[in-house]
Amino acid sequence: MAAPDAAASAGVLFLLALLAVAGADTDAGDVAALGNLYSSWNSPAQLTGWSAAGGDPCGAAWTGVTCSGTAVTSIKLSGMELNGTLGYELSSLQALKTMDLSNNFLHDAIPYQLPPNLTYLNLAKNNLSGNLPYSISTIVSLEYLNLSHNSFIQEIGELFGSLNSLSELDISFNNLTGNLPMSMGSLSKVSSLYMQNNQLYGTVDVLSNLSLATLNIANNNFSGMIPQGLSSIPNLIVGGNSFVNMPASPPPTRTPPPKNPRDQPNHPQGPISDPTVPETPIDQDDKKLQTGPLVGIAVGSIAVASCVLFTLVFCLHKTRKRNDDGSNEPKDIVSSLAVNIERASNRETPIPNNSHENAVAATSDLQPNGKMTPERVYGTNGSASAVKKAKAPVTVTSYTVAALQVATNSFCQDTLLGEGSLGRVYKADFPNGKVLAVKKIDSASLSLYEEENFLEVVSNISRLRHPNIVPLTGYCTEHGQRLLVYEYIGNGTLHDILHFSDGMSKKLTWNTRVRIALGAARALEYLHEVCMPPVVHRSFKSSNILLDEEYSPHLSDCGLAALSPNPEREVSAEVVGSFGYSAPEFAMSGTYTTKSDVYSFGVVMLELLTGRKPLDSSRERSEQSLVRWATPQLHDIDLLAKMVDPAMDGLYPAKSLSRFADIIAICVQSEPEFRPPMSEVVQQLVRLMQRASIIRRQSDDLGYSYRGPEGSTGGDVF
Secondary structure: HHHHHHHHHHHHHHHHHHHHHHHOOOOOHHHHHHHHHHHHHHOOOOOOOOOOOOOOOOOOOOOEEEEEOOEEEEEEEOOOOOEEEOOOOOHHOOOEEEEEEOOOOOEEEOOOOOOOOOOOOOOOOEEEOOOOOOHHOOOOOOOOEEEEOOEEEOOOOOOOOOOOOOOOOOOOEEEEOEOOHHHHHHHOOOOOHHHHHEEEEOOOHHHOOEEEEEEEEOOOOOEOOOHHHHHHOEEEEOOOOOEEOOOOEEEEEEOOOOOOHHHHHHHHHHOOOOOOOOOOOOOOOHHHHOHHHHHHHHHHHHHHHHHHHHHHHHHHHHHHHHOOOOOOOOOOOOHHHHHHHHHHHHHEEEOOOOHHHHHHHHOOOOOOOOOOOOOOOOOOOOOOOOOOOOOOOOOEEEEOOOHHHHHHOOOHHHHHHEOOEEEEEEEEEOOOOEEEEEEEOOOOOHHHHHHHHHHHHHHHOOOOOOOOOOOOOEEEEEHHHOOOEEEEEOOOOOHHHHHHOOHHHHHHHHHHHHHHHHHHHHHHHHHHHOOOOOOOOOOOOOOHEEEEEOOOOOEOOOOOHHHHOHHHHHOOOHHHHOOOOOOHHHHHOOOOOOHHHHHHHHHHHHHHHHHOOOOOOOOHHHHHHEEEEEHHOOOOOHHHHHHOOOOHOOOOOOHHHHHHHHHHHHHOOOOOHHOOHHHHHHHHHHHHHHHHHHHHHHHHHHOOOOOOOOOEOOOOOO
């Protein structure tokens, strides 16, 4: 019996070993997120154990990674000379509490989605740029936030309304501008606040009721009064601003200054006496002015005031006379002066009240100021009411017409990739091996205003940074041409793969289709809820979703609503091309909002589910409109199964299909107010994928094979 006992013991030990290994497996979402970070940092060799191809961060003790069970809870990689971006999967790190990536060389913008349960976030001393992402406002458990010594720009934004646990905030040494957000007054637990060395302006009244131990707002452009409530702060530093009640040092006395410079007060010195005049004891008799000098001073003052008043009256008289003669000068010079003073104090460029200019400002003045609502209403020309800020510089490459002609073989038919309402898109092969896509805008589609403001639109579009948005890399305005240069996405459009390529459409498995929907949803979420003011796409459709070699989606034509075609051309090209995607309110009133984009997104999801076109005149009349035909069947599981794209061969999970249909149903509702924001759509699609990930891991562990609703074995478990 000894041999069987030994065998049994060995078997038990083997099972225990397997259980130990299984217990060390890191959550799949965490592994994917860390792998994405590693790739985004160009696979640095100093990160021992890290891999972009999976692995076990918790079991293998990856550098800087701490876990609790199978979940990653801490990433500490300060001063590791990391060079790259922050990737786009940080939101998958659901259990992460601490992330310290300070003192590296990280660049570009902070991802719009961050780990949702962080308590400590330190990204100080990097090269990060862009604006402060709105997703910060959703990390309600955050206690420490340090974004100092970077290159963040624009206004801070209303980010702090829900951050009731935040105790220390450091956004110093950036290029932040604008007024302090009202939500900063909601930081009930904050004790240390550092905002020095920015370009902030306005008053600091919003900080009056905070219980601060340290406040440093030095070297900004603040003005007005320092609130009385701030005087009790033990460590208050306000120098380098324009407060009218700036704390001043006492006037010079005969006592010598401190020998140690560090004993000097931190605030700036107040006015002091002329250093050439010695300070001597003043007798009581010397304080009395003689009657003669006093009278002389009074008479002189009256004379000067009279001269000034006479000059002002004379100027007003001359101004009114010029106005009466038909001059365009303002009649109310005093009011005009007051307006100019107010504009100067607000540090805004005075702009005429021009609806076209407001349209450009509205589409992509990416200011996270919290003052614009997401419900920005666009008419048929894409205009919106907005206040225009100072123009931003164009930072993308300027190409010559000759260079683009060479790269596109003189824009020949062989290089044509597609055609839209603004013009045609060509593939451009440059001598250095770079491949880009060039949109050649038809001058007939632009108004005179749009031509003149083309560079401003280019600047706005170039600031749209998201992994699911096709980035603008250059432009050309030479010889009256208007061309936009984008990164080339080489696997075609979703529309072509779904509707014109049977072989390719079979590669769009259920998993792939859900991932395409999620990526496109994230792009719209960024445009609607991260960009401030929101950017309405206005032409969201499957032909504007480009797929790369891994079938990841990239949304094109973002921000081009500011260059919308003339109404006559729009009827013949854009509207006809968008039939089937347009929300009911657009057809009835010509208005277009973010909720109209949501409707169009629902139509694209229907395309992914059914493989059908939004409008198909080749079908019988009751099935020509995809939305009208599909909507009544979305909640009937039997009818829903019959709607699925035949190219998937029945390889899909019924529960996932039903959840997918539920999302479609709420997106294509006829009333825009009942459609969800894109952030909610993203969350539902993420939850759909997370449930599938759990099911897949459980089935793999137990050795099960998953079968679709028609009984066929499939690897797709979403």
